[in-house]
Amino acid sequence: MAGRRVAVTAALLALLALLAACGGGAPDPAPPAGPPDPARTASAGPVGEQEPAPAGAATQALVPTPVTVPPGLGAEPFDTARRALVPAGWSMSVWARVDGARMAAFAPDGALLVSRPGAGEVVRLVAGPGGTTSTTLVGDLTQPHGLWFSGSTLYVAESDAVRSYPYADGRLGTPTTVVDGLPDARSPDLRGAYAHALKSVAVGPDGAVYISVGSTGNVSPQDRESTPQRAAILRVPPGGGPAEPYARGVRNGTGLAVAPDGAVWTAVNNRDNIPFPYDRPYGENDGSARGQVIPDYVDDHPPEELARLYPGRDVGWPYCNPDPDVQPGVPNSALDPSDVPFVADAETNPDGRALDCATLTPVEQTMGAHSAPLGLAFGTLPAPYGQGALVGVHGSWNRQTPRAPEVSFYPWRNGGLDGQRTLVGGFQAPDGSRWGRPVAAVPGPDGAVYVTDDGANAVYRLAPPGR
16 A cells, blocks of 8 residues: 555554553354345445545445534544534534543433543433533542442442442442452552553443453453452452453453343454465565564454454454454455454464464454544434444554444344444544544444544534434
């Protein structure tokens, strides 16, 4: 591709260990049925100098639409008129301004709760005739991130613990510690080195609590053997008890949600600067390129994962990477993002002895490498979308051609997720500059979708016609 850098700079390599790519036994799940989806394509290019850049896999039926900014909410980046790509007939408005807005959950009373890890608090947002009001629901927390309601009980995932709170009349009662001692940058054995300290939480239909614990860095095999295990999804049984590994090899499963059939899914940020894994030439190389970090290959490998979890599942990191190439190792190969098999990592598993990648269940669904999926939520949208998963896509931080931020929608089909579709795009200009970076998207009780954005420090209301 024209204008691509031919080498990864030393500064990016140094940053690698510190930044996210941003984060009874059940049977193995069957892959989604059906033919290949035409939406499963690489990122589209610019649509014109005066148009927002299309966001991702499928921008079908999306149109550039002005973002409505109510009085008093027009601070940067909304001091300049902004347009988003949204479905025809839908509208998008700035509903609230929240610095560092991350994960979101609707309370039983209709209030929207939003976590602010940097501020150590969870805020409560309520719409009113004069606009949206924001109050601190709970503060003095340690990097609160994931939020989940089970009935009238709120679960809050901090970097070192998960606590539950009774919620009533817009207030929280006395907390109960679900699990503590989770690893973060203050853990003595890590000595401050923790790139993915933010945790997410979900509660299954049986009352079990699931916690996403990210890896300490880009490639840190010791996480698989740590206590408690890192790069894993932990499970606390119904009624309480110790947190035990439920799935492992999950580099940074920031998105965590429960599907319509009750299964837990995660959205995973995969590794950066993957070495070429095949003993063959690549591009202009005459000899074997195996083990080389080739920017053109890194741009599309490995894809980010949307994986269905079950007891004992291994998603492979850092020994095995999903490979979406229809022709493995061939430059410019077509990509098939569903039911993706694994290939051994040439850096950590060159002889395949650390982990036999052929034994791993293929990844049910993926998205473009370095997309950085964060929030994951299931819900039902108006036609033609229906039931499916909403994913907040943060966009790449080090891809040569930047992967654009967006909100993606994956239809729920036959117990699995179908191909990626863009629900909201336009956050990235043709030159790669951005005015926003979505984190989470959750369906609201009013039929709209609410999107948090920690780049624009905003919460958007995305509304279908008539809502």
